[in-house]
Amino acid sequence: GAVVSQHPSRVICKSGTSVKIECRSLDFQATTMFWYRQFPKQSLMLMATSNEGSKATYEQGVEKDKFLINHASLTLSTLTVTSAHPEDSSFYICSASGGTGATNEKLFFGSGTQLSVL
């Protein structure tokens, strides 16, 4: 299957700093990328959707100024958690698709980034 690479796998930062997470599609062009967040013992929650070259679409309740998403190329999307606070500590996961919009399109997921804010 297609490979989605996500880095870093784990990051620890001080409160108030910003953290950037990268998501790359290694063997296909990802027209659309998705960012999810997962708290301990909970399911994945969709945060935002981005198309290459366009502004991201955020889910209700997700602060777009806090979670900056850049999808500048067909193989790279980044999520920047700005001014991180302890409540932002979570497992962040990206996924990518070729963006055909077909109802049977598979999504491929990165390995996730565990963010811990002290």
Added chain:
Amino acid sequence: DAKTTQPTSMDCAEGRAANLPCNHSTISGNEYVYWYRQIHSQGPQYIIHGLKNNETNEMASLIITEDRKSSTLILPHATLRDTAVYYCIVTRVYNQAGTALIFGKGTTLSVSS
């Protein structure tokens, strides 16, 4: 959006078949049934998907009832490495940016020796 109902947890002996049920009684005619699994602290892994016919691949089989209101994922010979949370998904978000998968709570499958 169609929603799914799955048992919270299931146990399976190593080497036996694991049958994971999923109810999706409000599924629409053009919505597919997807199965993903997530091993602790990793991203979800695609397993299989189908519309109305039964499907089989190297990982699992998917049995969908004729009325499409429920399905069963079958792992024919479970191993310890199959211990994971299994998600049955039939909902996709359609917005101007694309589609996504909306995850429910899933079933925690524990395979023991």
